[in-house]
Amino acid sequence: MPRIRHTALDCSPGCAVEATLELIDGKWKGVILYHLLEGTLRFNAIRKRLPNVTQRMLTMQLRELERDGFLLRTVYPQVPPRVEYSLTERGRSLEPVIMALKRWGDRHTTFGRSTAVAEAAQ
Amino acid sequence: MPRIRHTALDCSPGCAVEATLELIDGKWKGVILYHLLEGTLRFNAIRKRLPNVTQRMLTMQLRELERDGFLLRTVYPQVPPRVEYSLTERGRSLEPVIMALKRWGDRHTTFGRSTAVAEAAQ
DNA sequence: GCCCATAGTATCGGAAATGATACCGTCATG
DNA sequence: CATGACGGTATCATTTCCGATACTATGGGC
Numbered sequence: 001m002p003r004i005r006h007t008a009l010d011c012s013p014g015c016a017v018e019a020t021l022e023l024i025d026g027k028w029k030g031v032i033l034y035h036l037l038e039g040t041l042r043f044n045a046i047r048k049r050l051p052n053v054t055q056r057m058l059t060m061q062l063r064e065l066e067r068d069g070f071l072l073r074t075v076y077p078q079v080p081p082r083v084e085y086s087l088t089e090r091g092r093s094l095e096p097v098i099m100a101l102k103r104w105g106d107r108h109t110t111f112g113r114s115t116a117v118a119e120a121a122q
Numbered sequence: 123m124p125r126i127r128h129t130a131l132d133c134s135p136g137c138a139v140e141a142t143l144e145l146i147d148g149k150w151k152g153v154i155l156y157h158l159l160e161g162t163l164r165f166n167a168i169r170k171r172l173p174n175v176t177q178r179m180l181t182m183q184l185r186e187l188e189r190d191g192f193l194l195r196t197v198y199p200q201v202p203p204r205v206e207y208s209l210t211e212r213g214r215s216l217e218p219v220i221m222a223l224k225r226w227g228d229r230h231t232t233f234g235r236s237t238a239v240a241e242a243a244q
Numbered sequence: 245g246c247c248c249a250t251a252g253t254a255t256c257g258g259a260a261a262t263g264a265t266a267c268c269g270t271c272a273t274g
Numbered sequence: 275c276a277t278g279a280c281g282g283t284a285t286c287a288t289t290t291c292c293g294a295t296a297c298t299a300t301g302g303g304c
Contacts, residue, residue: 016227080250105138
């Protein structure tokens with residue numbers, strides 16, 4: 001998605017939908033947020049959960065999430081370096097959104113079909 | 123977002139999140155779906171609600187949503203033409219997702235601040 | 245002295261998404 | 275006979291995103 005989508009956020013009620021989408025858009029942000037809901041993770045730990053992300057992209061996505069206030073980046077002055085990422089309160093406030101996305105995906109995508117029965121049984 | 127993000131959807135639980143995001147991504151899909159939740163709309167009616175969309179983009183986004191099974195395109199053989207767009211059942215199944223996005227946006231974005239109090243009072 | 249681990253940067257290039265603009269068909273109205 | 279309404283297409287240019295690859299710093303272990 002483009003960066004500056006709403007110079008003026010005066011486009012009727014539906015705009016809040018786009019405004020939120022804009023923030024969690026980016027090729028990996030959704031999954032990153034999802035994994036961080038489980039707890040703090042180091043850079044390479046996140047990388048392991050996203051087998052196809054390049055180092056460059058992961059760094060970029062994390063920086064944007066940090067810039068938008070969703071996560072905290074903690075650098076420990078060690079060698080080799082140790083950097084931990086954890087959700088802020090604002091980041092955790094996205095949980096309903098992330099989980100809604102996940103539930104829908106589980107139930108309606110090919111990937112999710114395998115778990116569809118279990119989910120439906122809730 | 124890129125089109126083919128998940129050639130293999132085998133990337134751990136968080137993948138469902140991305141799979142869903144992929145489908146409702148596109149610069150205007152979120153808002154379009156939101157407005158169609160209220161009912162059937164004609165092409166130009168949607169256009170009026172999205173002041174900044176170009177005709178080309180609106181057509182493209184609608185076609186993709188149709189292709190993905192979220193909406194139905196009904197053409198009435200009249201002159202001037204009349205085309206109506208309405209959500210399918212699959213489209214309506216996105217309601218929880220769309221509304222989660224909207225609620226978050228209302229409460230956490232600058233645009234949404236004005237309605238934040240009313241929302242909080244729910 | 246060399247290599248490894250961690251968490252990055254820098255640079256280049258291609259692909260994809262979006263924007264701008266112009267054009268189309270047909271009937272009703274003026 | 276020209277104009278406008280409606281729902282589009284076609285073409286081109288630009289912006290933005292993303293991948294591949296190479297490079298960096300530093301301390302510890304061999």
